[in-house]
Amino acid sequence: AGGVPVVHQGKLTTCTHLPYPPFQFEQNGKVVGFDVALIDLVAQNLKVEQKILDTPFENFKTGAFLNSGQCDLAAAGMTITDERKKNVDFSIPYFDATQALLATKKSGITSLDDVKAKSARLGAQAGTTGESYAKSQGFNPVAFESSDAVLNGLRTGQVDAVVIDYPVVQGWLKDKANSDQFVLGTKAIETGEKYGFSVKKGNSALLAAIDKAITTAKADGTYNKLYEQWIGP
Ligand code: ARG
Numbered sequence: 504a505g506g507v508p509v510v511h512q513g514k515l516t517t518c519t520h521l522p523y524p525p526f527q528f529e530q531n532g533k534v535v536g537f538d539v540a541l542i543d544l545v546a547q548n549l550k551v552e553q554k555i556l557d558t559p560f561e562n563f564k565t566g567a568f569l570n571s572g573q574c575d576l577a578a579a580g581m582t583i584t585d586e587r588k589k590n591v592d593f594s595i596p597y598f599d600a601t602q603a604l605l606a607t608k609k610s611g612i613t614s615l616d617d618v619k620a621k622s623a624r625l626g627a628q629a630g631t632t633g634e635s636y637a638k639s640q641g642f643n644p645v646a647f648e649s650s651d652a653v654l655n656g657l658r659t660g661q662v663d664a665v666v667i668d669y670p671v672v673q674g675w676l677k678d679k680a681n682s683d684q685f686v687l688g689t690k691a692i693e694t695g696e697k698y699g700f701s702v703k704k705g706n707s708a709l710l711a712a713i714d715k716a717i718t719t720a721k722a723d724g725t726y727n728k729l730y731e732q733w734i735g736p
Contacts, residue, residue: 506707506708507708508549508575508706508708508709508711508712509708510549510551510575510709511554511572511573511574511575513551514551514552514553514554515542515545515546515549515551515552515553515554515575515576516553516554516555516556516573516574516575516576517539517542517553517554517555517556517574517575517576517577517578518556518558518562518563518568518569518573518574518576518577518578518579519534519538519555519556519557519558519577519578519579520557520558520559520560520562520563520579520649521534521557521649522649522650522651523536523579523580523649523650523671524536524650524671524674524675525537525670525671525674525733525734526538526539526578526579526580526670526698526733527539527555527578527579527580534555536733537598537729537730537732537733537734538578538579538580538700539553539555539578540729540732540733541578541597541700541716541717541720541726541729542576542578542700542713544716544719544720544725545712545713545716548712548715548716549712556568556573556574558574560579560628560629560630560631560648560649561629561630562577563577563579563581563587563591563630563701564586564587564590564630565590566590566591566701566703566704569591569701569702569703569706570703570704572703575702575706575709576700576701576702576709576713577591577700577701577702578700580598580600580668580670580671580698581698581699581700581701582600582631582632582696582697582698582699583596583696583697583698583699584632587701590704591701591702591703591704592701592702592703592704592705592706592707592710593699593700593701594699594700594701594702594710594713594714594717595699595714595717595718596697596698596699597698597699597700597717597726598670598697598698599695599696599697599698600668600669600670600694600696600697600698601668601669601691601692601693601694601695601696602632602633602636602666602667602668602669602692602694602696603666603667603668603669603672603687603688603691603692604618604664604665604666604687604688604692605654605657605664605665605667605672605685605686605687605688606618606623606657606663606664606665606685606686606688607657607660607663607664607684607685607686608683608684608685608686609684610623610663610664612663612664612688613686613688613689614688614689614690615637615640615642615666615688618642618663618664619641619642621663623662623663623664624645624661624662624663624664625637625642625644625645625662625663625664625665625666626644626645626646626647626653626656626657626661626662626664626665626666627644627645627646627647627653627665627666627667628646628647628648628649628650628652628653628667629646629647629648631667631668632668632694632696633665633666633667633668634646634666636666636692636694637666644662644665644666645661645662650667650668650671653665653667654667654671654675657685658684664688666692668696669691669692670734672687673734673735674734674735700713
């Protein structure tokens with residue numbers, strides 16, 4: 504992989520899908536988070552600014568916004584999968600994740616078996632690995648448009664339980680108003696997922712710059728610092 508990466512209109516333009524805390528979300532009118540901070544390191548190395556565009560989640564599977572040149576890369580807490588690799592190229596992994604089952608306390612649900620036994624309503628974000636996992640277990644989850652919508656669906660009683668990436672729930676449950684009413688399943692859903700950033704197929708120059716930033720941040724302590732800042736100890 505070689506060459507200097509060429510970026511869109513002088514800015515490192517990142518496609519994302521908001522909100523997905525703690526990876527990307529709005530705070531005081533600015534998009535911040537773990538992914539944003541990591542991609543800022545890439546931008547710094549390239550001596551450009553990062554510009555973030557909120558795009559439909561479906562885009563990450565097809566790579567449409569990367570292929571059209573509207574975005575240089577996608578950063579959306581996205582799991583590296585073989586299916587997605589058909590349409591985009593992924594960086595080296597930058598985060599390990601699992602799925603979580605989250606249910607209302609009053610439903611008494613603590614496992615996917617309970618969801619089945621109670622014929623309860625299950626939700627997930629459309630197009631995500633959480634949705635695929637639920638389907639692989641024989642469920643037909645109600646599809647929500649964003650991770651926020653999934654959690655709101657649970658809050659407003661549209662569904663009794665949801666399957667969603669664990670790091671998202673981890674932060675959400677720190678809020679007592681949430682932990683009073685909602686509870687994690689008793690068994691972790693170890694899907695062994697790894698998040699990666701993606702670029703247009705064949706954009707090896709930018710991919711090399713992203714990989715290098717991740718590797719360097721891991722070696723010099725920056726990664727751990729950002730991890731603690733955004734994900735927690
Ligand atoms: N890790 C999951 C996936 O790749 C969920 C990602 C959701 N990202 C988002 N920005 N809403 O399918």
